[in-house]
Amino acid sequence: MPDRTRAPLAMPQAAAQIADVAATAGRAKPTAVKITDVAALAGVAPMTVSRVLNTPDRVSGPTAARVRAAIEQLGYMPNLIAGGLSSRRSRMIAAIVPTIASPMFNAPMQTFTDAMGVAGYHVMLALSGYTEDSEDAQIRAVLARRPDGLLLTGARRSPAIRRLLHDSGLPVVEIWDTAPEPTDILVGFDHAEVGGAVADFFVAGGHTHFAILSARDPRAAARRQGFVDRIAHHGLTLSAERVLPAPSSIEDGRQGLRDIAASLAPRTALFGSSDLVAFGALVEAKLHGIDVPGQLAVCGFGDFEISRGNVPAFTTVRVDGAEIGRVAAEKLLARIQGNTAPERVLVPFEIIARDTT
Amino acid sequence: MPDRTRAPLAMPQAAAQIADVAATAGRAKPTAVKITDVAALAGVAPMTVSRVLNTPDRVSGPTAARVRAAIEQLGYMPNLIAGGLSSRRSRMIAAIVPTIASPMFNAPMQTFTDAMGVAGYHVMLALSGYTEDSEDAQIRAVLARRPDGLLLTGARRSPAIRRLLHDSGLPVVEIWDTAPEPTDILVGFDHAEVGGAVADFFVAGGHTHFAILSARDPRAAARRQGFVDRIAHHGLTLSAERVLPAPSSIEDGRQGLRDIAASLAPRTALFGSSDLVAFGALVEAKLHGIDVPGQLAVCGFGDFEISRGNVPAFTTVRVDGAEIGRVAAEKLLARIQGNTAPERVLVPFEIIARDTT
DNA sequence: CCGGCGTATGTTACCGATAACATTACACGA
DNA sequence: TCGTGTAATGTTATCGGTAACATACGCCGG
Numbered sequence: 001m002p003d004r005t006r007a008p009l010a011m012p013q014a015a016a017q018i019a020d021v022a023a024t025a026g027r028a029k030p031t032a033v034k035i036t037d038v039a040a041l042a043g044v045a046p047m048t049v050s051r052v053l054n055t056p057d058r059v060s061g062p063t064a065a066r067v068r069a070a071i072e073q074l075g076y077m078p079n080l081i082a083g084g085l086s087s088r089r090s091r092m093i094a095a096i097v098p099t100i101a102s103p104m105f106n107a108p109m110q111t112f113t114d115a116m117g118v119a120g121y122h123v124m125l126a127l128s129g130y131t132e133d134s135e136d137a138q139i140r141a142v143l144a145r146r147p148d149g150l151l152l153t154g155a156r157r158s159p160a161i162r163r164l165l166h167d168s169g170l171p172v173v174e175i176w177d178t179a180p181e182p183t184d185i186l187v188g189f190d191h192a193e194v195g196g197a198v199a200d201f202f203v204a205g206g207h208t209h210f211a212i213l214s215a216r217d218p219r220a221a222a223r224r225q226g227f228v229d230r231i232a233h234h235g236l237t238l239s240a241e242r243v244l245p246a247p248s249s250i251e252d253g254r255q256g257l258r259d260i261a262a263s264l265a266p267r268t269a270l271f272g273s274s275d276l277v278a279f280g281a282l283v284e285a286k287l288h289g290i291d292v293p294g295q296l297a298v299c300g301f302g303d304f305e306i307s308r309g310n311v312p313a314f315t316t317v318r319v320d321g322a323e324i325g326r327v328a329a330e331k332l333l334a335r336i337q338g339n340t341a342p343e344r345v346l347v348p349f350e351i352i353a354r355d356t357t
Numbered sequence: 358m359p360d361r362t363r364a365p366l367a368m369p370q371a372a373a374q375i376a377d378v379a380a381t382a383g384r385a386k387p388t389a390v391k392i393t394d395v396a397a398l399a400g401v402a403p404m405t406v407s408r409v410l411n412t413p414d415r416v417s418g419p420t421a422a423r424v425r426a427a428i429e430q431l432g433y434m435p436n437l438i439a440g441g442l443s444s445r446r447s448r449m450i451a452a453i454v455p456t457i458a459s460p461m462f463n464a465p466m467q468t469f470t471d472a473m474g475v476a477g478y479h480v481m482l483a484l485s486g487y488t489e490d491s492e493d494a495q496i497r498a499v500l501a502r503r504p505d506g507l508l509l510t511g512a513r514r515s516p517a518i519r520r521l522l523h524d525s526g527l528p529v530v531e532i533w534d535t536a537p538e539p540t541d542i543l544v545g546f547d548h549a550e551v552g553g554a555v556a557d558f559f560v561a562g563g564h565t566h567f568a569i570l571s572a573r574d575p576r577a578a579a580r581r582q583g584f585v586d587r588i589a590h591h592g593l594t595l596s597a598e599r600v601l602p603a604p605s606s607i608e609d610g611r612q613g614l615r616d617i618a619a620s621l622a623p624r625t626a627l628f629g630s631s632d633l634v635a636f637g638a639l640v641e642a643k644l645h646g647i648d649v650p651g652q653l654a655v656c657g658f659g660d661f662e663i664s665r666g667n668v669p670a671f672t673t674v675r676v677d678g679a680e681i682g683r684v685a686a687e688k689l690l691a692r693i694q695g696n697t698a699p700e701r702v703l704v705p706f707e708i709i710a711r712d713t714t
Numbered sequence: 715c716c717g718g719c720g721t722a723t724g725t726t727a728c729c730g731a732t733a734a735c736a737t738t739a740c741a742c743g744a
Numbered sequence: 745t746c747g748t749g750t751a752a753t754g755t756t757a758t759c760g761g762t763a764a765c766a767t768a769c770g771c772c773g774g
Contacts (some may be wrong), residue, residue, distance in 0.1 A: 032760095034759095034760060034761085035760065035761060035762095036760080036761095044723075044724090045723065045724050045725075046724095046760090046761075046762090047723075047724065047725080047761095047762075047763095048722085048723060048724080050761070050762060051722095051723085051762095054762085058721085058722075058723095059722075059723085060721085060722060060723090063722080063723080075521075077497070077500055077501050078501055078760090078761080079442075079501065079503060079759090079760055079761065080501045080502045080503070080761090081438055081441045081442045081447060081502065081503050081759090081760080081761090082442050082729090082759070082760035082761040082762090083760075083761050083762070084438045084729095084761085085436075085438045085439050085442050085729050085730065085731085085759090085760080085761075085762090086728080086729050086760075086761045086762040086763080087729085087761080087762055087763075088729070088762095090438060092481075092502075099467060100457050100463045100466060100467055101460070101463050101464060101467045103458070106457045106458050106463055107458060109457060109482075110456060110457055110458050110484065113482055113483070113484055114484060117483065117484070117495075117498075122481050122482075122483065122498075122499065122502065123481070123482050124449075124479050124480070124481050124482070125466075125470055125479075125480050125481070125482045126470070126474065126479065127467065127470055127471060127474070138474075140434070141474075141479075142479065143434055144434050144435055144436065144437045145437045145438065145449075145479065146436060146437070146438050164432075249662055249666070250662050250663060250666030250667075251662075251665075251666055254666065276662070279663075279666070280666060283666065283667065283668050286668060287668060305606055305607050305608075305633070306607060306636075306663065308608075309606070309607030309608055309611065309633075309636070309637060309640065310607075310640065311640050311643060311644060391729095391730060391731085392730065392731065392732095393730080393731095401753075401754090402753065402754050402755075403730090403731080403732090403754095404731095404732075404733095404753075404754065404755080405752085405753060405754080407731070407732060408732095408752095408753085411732085415751085415752075415753095416752075416753085417751085417752060417753090420752080420753080435730090435731080436729090436730055436731065437731090438729090438730080438731090439729070439730035439731040439732085439759090440730075440731050440732070441731085441759095442729090442730080442731070442732090442759050442760065442761085443730075443731045443732040443733075443758080443759050444731080444732055444733075444759085445732095445759070
């Protein structure tokens with residue numbers, strides 16, 4: 001192995017600069033203004049330019065002004081990839097959600113992205129669908145980008161992934177669900193409790209017959225289980241049930257109600273796993289001449305726009321998805337910047353009684 | 358603080374390696390396995406590891422196997438930030454949309470993100486709201502991350518931004534609108550034509566009185582203008598109109614109908630700027646005892662789930678947002694990878710006549 | 715008038731990968 | 745036998761910033 005160690009230092013300063021200019025001219029894009037160009041124009045060292053951009057209070061007024069003028073004149077735009085490599089902070093968050101084509105997840109994503117943007121972070125979006133394997137793969141893939149933090153949906157992770165996340169020491173916030181031992185930060189609520197609360201609500205309304213239309217996804221399943229358990233606790237049982245695909249649609253709700261319509265008791269309380277499902281059930285109930293809420297009481301989940309915009313406005317469970325996104329951003333930022341401990345924030349949910357119960 | 362005063366270049370090779378190991382242990386995260394670690398374990402040069410990952414066909418079978426085993430054993434995960442800096446390809450796309458809290462934009466975003474993911478690209482999401490200034494700022498901010506491509510919504514850009522984008526040579530795809538001179542690639546449709554087509558559709562149905570509820574956003578405004586112009590072309594005029602906030606909601610549609618209900622002609626054709634608005638109008642019409650479609654014909658825009666899930670299912674303009682996202686991804690990838698020319702893809706729209714016209 | 719200290723700025727050595735070029739090993743035809 | 749082309753692998757020099765350390769300078773009290 002030849003000893004070339006000293007080669008770079010052997011080059012005279014001027015020659016190095018010429019080589020540098022040639023390389024820039026020959027290969028890079030024309031508009032590739034870099035920090036050295038700004039520094040040269042302003043008559044300062046590159047580090048000073050970096051300071052003007054990142055820690056302005058460590059630079060004197062006049063110098064900062066000259067640098068800013070140079071930045072302006074050249075249209076300089078810092079390269080965050082280079083900065084990220086050097087500083088080991090990418091100023092980027094990866095978010096993995098099942099889908100954004102549902103108010104369930106696009107509300108928190110919207111506020112999360114906004115709040116992160118204000119703090120100077122960008123959000124990288126990955127969609128996992130509803131399979132755990134896909135989520136695992138997405139997590140591994142985004143980690144290669146060295147995000148400063150991670151937003152995940154739900155709180156059920158495979159042990160391998162939990163270990164990976166734990167070892168990496170990356171701040172993680174899990175939203176929209178809860179678990180006894182979250183990976184790191186958690187901002188969510190207990191879906192089984194939601195189901196239980198809806199059951200109590202129905203029972204308090206004098207109901208004795210229950211039905212449920214529930215999507216085939218882990219959180220909807222938890223709500224269903226909570227509902228069924230609480231009914232059992234009251235000494236009652238489910239009289240009709242249908243499992244729907246995830247994510248489920250209005251049409252799924254309609255189909256679900258059609259399927260169970262024949263077997264409906266004279267007075268039944270129906271819990272839908274989302275407001276879309278509940279709306280579908282309401283639409284179909286009307287077609288079947290089923291009186292709501294006389295013969296059929298309906299409660300949805302999510303407090304989507306449609307639940308209060310529809311006539312009849314329907315009862316639903318309100319969870320403030322936007323708030324979850326905001327809080328998730330806030331807690332994650334705190335964890336990234338300071339050294340706060342893992343935290344488990346339970347956001348409230350609330351049954352909004354409207355005209356269908 | 359460790360003593361780092363001795364210049365690494367003065368050190369003998371072995372000593373330098375020891376120092377390097379020490380530095381890694383002392384400063385970086387425990388799991389910071391890098392390409393040199395893998396190379397050392399596999400007994401090859403780092404470049405060979407890089408080839409195994411990026412151009413496997415340039416590495417012999419046995420060597421590749423050894424490298425893969427080392428990667429597996431160490432749990433190596435390449436650092437795409439470093440790779441991006443070196444190769445000047447970030448394998449990342451920035452997407453700027455007004456909001457994802459609407460099927461209008463989350464449908465294309467979903468398919469775009471999926472398609473990009475398959476091709477090994479991640480999507481960075483930025484939300485611009487409905488103001489041009491905000492979009493400009495977002496564009497400048499994301500460019501600092503050196504994305505390999507850009508997805509923008511709409512086709513109206515300030516001259517400064519157009520110049521910036523053009524000079525940067527970055528592949529750009531604009532979706533969901535059209536313009537005579539798009540920035541680069543465009544995948545969209547003509548909103549004025551949509552408005553015109555809806556007007557023609559109504560006129561063909563024998564309508565002579567028209568109303569419109571339209572959101573205060575550039576594309577909704579274009580649809581409105583197309584509608585109004587075509588009506589005028591038929592020698593007719595708008596008899597009622599309401600401008601709604603953007604993005605507009607079911608409640609906005611209800612409020613809009615309430616506002617114009619009094620001034621409605623015996624038989625009026627109403628164009629809503631989205632299906633949410635149209636749905637709101639339908640809900641309110643029923644409350645007012647207005648017969649649909651007898652007294653009031655309604656056409657929405659977007660073919661959201663609710664337009665066919667509702668009873669009555671309502672007439673709307675179908676635009677395949679998912680398809681726009683897919684095509685945008687495909688064209689953008691082609692432009693990034695090959696040298697295809699700018700392209701302007703107009704996707705079809707279609708009036709879906711249902712039970713409200 | 716000098717030592718010491720804080721502020722503003724400069725210098726150096728990386729961050730972790732890859733492009734471009736260099737080298738080695740071998741097969742094969744003249 | 746030997747040049748020569750090709751496949752496989754190694755070496756070097758960055759990519760464009762920033763952390764950490766070094767230095768220059770002015771100001772203060774003793």
